[in-house]
Amino acid sequence: MRALTEALGRVEGIITPYVKPGCRHVFHQYTIMLELEAFGCTKDEFVETLRAENIDARSYYPIPMHQQPVYLELAKGIKLPVTEEAAKRVVSLPVHPALSCEDLEFVVRTVEKVVNYFLKEVIPTPDGPYSPTTWTIMCLVLACVSASMKTKDCQVPRARRPFTTGSVLSGARNMDIMCE
Numbered sequence: 001m002r003a004l005t006e007a008l009g010r011v012e013g014i015i016t017p018y019v020k021p022g023c024r025h026v027f028h029q030y031t032i033m034l035e036l037e038a039f040g041c042t043k044d045e046f047v048e049t050l051r052a053e054n055i056d057a058r059s060y061y062p063i064p065m066h067q068q069p070v071y072l073e074l075a076k077g078i079k080l081p082v083t084e085e086a087a088k089r090v091v092s093l094p095v096h097p098a099l100s101c102e103d104l105e106f107v108v109r110t111v112e113k114v115v116n117y118f119l120k121e122v123i124p125t126p127d128g129p130y131s132p133t134t135w136t137i138m139c140l141v142l143a144c145v146s147a148s149m150k151t152k153d154c155q156v157p158r159a160r161r162p163f164t165t166g167s168v169l170s171g172a173r174n175m176d177i178m179c180e
Helices: 002-009 043-052 081-087 101-121 132-149 170-174
Strands: 030-034 090-093
């Protein structure tokens, strides 16, 4: 899994699991965290796109434990914003002993392909990345305002890399994996 972690660690917007030195992880699931503000998509859209490319990605724990129906009464009033944000961003990739090196390379190439697809769809702006639909709506509003003020119409720039001011979870690379 070290090679998978190293390869995916070089992919923009992907945060790989961190294993403390001297510890081992069984990786019964290989869970990555998505910096969704870089992609302009939801976790579900990202997973659906991976699945369309024959990667059996899943969101195993989409609802944080304290929001599970069985714990709602016990966890009444509890707010866990980091947990809630992580639940919106974590995706598990297929990992098991039957996967060959070629299979793992396919997983990496496909994740890169999906990331690049969503990066191309994001439009950089000083206020952050927006999806093309959101940006188009914003531009239409600005165009109406500018027409009434007789200023230039909104131009829709396109770029591969989004403008970002930093991720809410950029420090998540330091998430610890428990060890015995």
